Amino acid sequence: MTEIHVSYLFRQPIVCTAVFLTIIPIVLIFFRRAYIDRVFLILLTFLLIKLVLDLTMFHYAALKINNIFFENTSVIIRYCLLSSLFYLNLETPFFKRSIIVVMLTFVLFAIWEIMEINPDFSDFHNHRGFVYSSTIECILMIFWILLYFYETIRFLKIPSLLSYPFFWVCAGMLLYYCSIVFIAPFFYHTLKWEDWIDIGFLVYIPSIFESIYLIFFSIGIWFFSAKNYAK
Amino acid sequence: MQNNDQLKLALLIATLAMLIMAFFVIMFVMYYQKKKFEEEKKINEIEKTHSRRLLDTALNSEETERRRIAQDLHDDIGTMLSLTKLSLNQLSKIVGETGEKEDQIMRKTQSLVEETILHVRRITRDLVPTTLERFGLAEAIDEFIHKLEEGNNLIISFKFNAEEQELPRQGAKIELTLYRIMQELVNNAIKHANCTKIEINLDVNEQFIGLRVTDNGIGFDPDLIKVNNLAGLGLLGIESRLAIVNGTVQYSKGGNGGSIAFAQIPVIVVTDSKPEPLHPFRRERVNI
Numbered sequence: 001m002t003e004i005h006v007s008y009l010f011r012q013p014i015v016c017t018a019v020f021l022t023i024i025p026i027v028l029i030f031f032r033r034a035y036i037d038r039v040f041l042i043l044l045t046f047l048l049i050k051l052v053l054d055l056t057m058f059h060y061a062a063l064k065i066n067n068i069f070f071e072n073t074s075v076i077i078r079y080c081l082l083s084s085l086f087y088l089n090l091e092t093p094f095f096k097r098s099i100i101v102v103m104l105t106f107v108l109f110a111i112w113e114i115m116e117i118n119p120d121f122s123d124f125h126n127h128r129g130f131v132y133s134s135t136i137e138c139i140l141m142i143f144w145i146l147l148y149f150y151e152t153i154r155f156l157k158i159p160s161l162l163s164y165p166f167f168w169v170c171a172g173m174l175l176y177y178c179s180i181v182f183i184a185p186f187f188y189h190t191l192k193w194e195d196w197i198d199i200g201f202l203v204y205i206p207s208i209f210e211s212i213y214l215i216f217f218s219i220g221i222w223f224f225s226a227k228n229y230a231k
Numbered sequence: 232m233q234n235n236d237q238l239k240l241a242l243l244i245a246t247l248a249m250l251i252m253a254f255f256v257i258m259f260v261m262y263y264q265k266k267k268f269e270e271e272k273k274i275n276e277i278e279k280t281h282s283r284r285l286l287d288t289a290l291n292s293e294e295t296e297r298r299r300i301a302q303d304l305h306d307d308i309g310t311m312l313s314l315t316k317l318s319l320n321q322l323s324k325i326v327g328e329t330g331e332k333e334d335q336i337m338r339k340t341q342s343l344v345e346e347t348i349l350h351v352r353r354i355t356r357d358l359v360p361t362t363l364e365r366f367g368l369a370e371a372i373d374e375f376i377h378k379l380e381e382g383n384n385l386i387i388s389f390k391f392n393a394e395e396q397e398l399p400r401q402g403a404k405i406e407l408t409l410y411r412i413m414q415e416l417v418n419n420a421i422k423h424a425n426c427t428k429i430e431i432n433l434d435v436n437e438q439f440i441g442l443r444v445t446d447n448g449i450g451f452d453p454d455l456i457k458v459n460n461l462a463g464l465g466l467l468g469i470e471s472r473l474a475i476v477n478g479t480v481q482y483s484k485g486g487n488g489g490s491i492a493f494a495q496i497p498v499i500v501v502t503d504s505k506p507e508p509l510h511p512f513r514r515e516r517v518n519i
């Protein structure tokens with residue numbers, strides 16, 4: 001790590017905490033052997049991709065190079081992987097099919113939006129963030145989480161929610177998406193080089209809640225027991 | 232500038248509102264799920280108690296019916312057969328003087344009637360275990376195995392381990408349950424296990440009464456029977472009887488082949504009231 005990176009780390013501690021905190025749930029997944037469960041295997045994949053993208057973004061941010069392209073990419077990957085967790089956890093076949101259909105539609109829409117807001121794709125310096133996709137991602141994820149909670153109550157399949165790993169994952173995600181659902185529409189106006197809107201401390205809200213959801217993920221993974229796991 | 236501040240405030244309020252909502256959703260899910268689980272548990276308890284009562288009633292009715300049939304056999308058919316035997320004895324004296332052939336037929340008829348009387352007695356005793364009610368479980372099991380050994384190439388042994396010298400009397404329901412289970416297990420061993428030796432052990436301590444029936448037959452795989460739902464009426468009957476008295480049953484393979492069945496029932500404190508004698512049979516409902 002060069003001096004520039006260390007300097008950025010001290011200038012943006014809140015943002016950087018969310019990047020390096022990703023390591024904790026990854027280590028815990030290996031430590032608790034949670035990867036034997038398909039849900040946590042997907043979560044591990046997501047966390048590893050997130051770590052790589054976050055470190056790349058951290059590197060470019062330290063060098064003051066536009067990294068919005070990676071942010072846009074991470075939105076698509078994040079939605080696909082996190083919504084597939086619900087594909088595995090929801091019971092009703094209709095909802096499962098809906099997740100697949102919505103996922104495909106979302107990916108197509110997000111790609112179309114990237115093309116639409118960035119007509120000159122080679123101009124990385126002026127690459128811009130999503131107008132709609134981030135907000136849509138939040139709304140959809142909140143919907144899937146609430147649907148999962150509804151099924152949990154309806155089917156009564158979990159005896160103790162507090163010690164159920166996926167409940168902590170859902171709780172963390174719900175807090176994160178609820179925190180950014182109103183801020184996400186402004187990313188287009190805040191994440192750019194010129195004429196950007198200053199929303200003050202609120203710009204750190206996504207990073208703060210990213211750290212919180214990573215802590216929640218870690219708690220959930222900690223509750224995972226490979227011994228009691230039944231395929 | 233003012234617009235920007237208003238925007239920040241609006242965003243902050245909206246974000247806080249969403250976070251509060253998320254927090255309450257999580258709390259609600261936890262609370263509601265816990266509440267529903269408790270309700271479900273209560274319903275399960277009620278259903279369990281209800282089915283236990285139904286089973287109890289069904290088994291009580293079965294015992295009442297057995298007693299009624301035994302009573303009818305003893306009072307009506309038994310009496311009629313005794314009278315027939317008396318009449319035949321009188322007739323025998325008259326016929327004996329007339330000829331040898333008639334005398335032979337008469338003796339044969341008398342012997343048939345006597346045999347029928349014995350059969351009726353045996354059926355009556357099988358229907359209602361009078362020894363059990365009079366003398367207790369140990370005597371009843373002794374009598375049962377003694378009858379089974381007669382005419383069978385079968386060795387049946389019975390041992391009991393009690394803190395006192397004699398097996399203490401248990402509640403009528405417990406004794407009858409253990410006796411019926413023992414009957415079923417021994418009959419199963421004879422019918423299906425192709426065994427030559429059966430061991431019956433009764434262990435009584437302050438908390439539990441354990442009945443172990445071991446045979447040296449072909450044995451069976453209890454898991455296979457459970458998985459494939461192959462349990463017959465006999466095994467299901469054992470489980471039903473045990474469910475009423477909070478008992479459990481376990482089947483396992485014996486060390487040298489064969490099978491072991493172990494039924495365990497918690498001891499219920501017996502009231503001082505003595506069990507009513509079965510003979511003469513009473514025409515009233517039995518409540519065990």
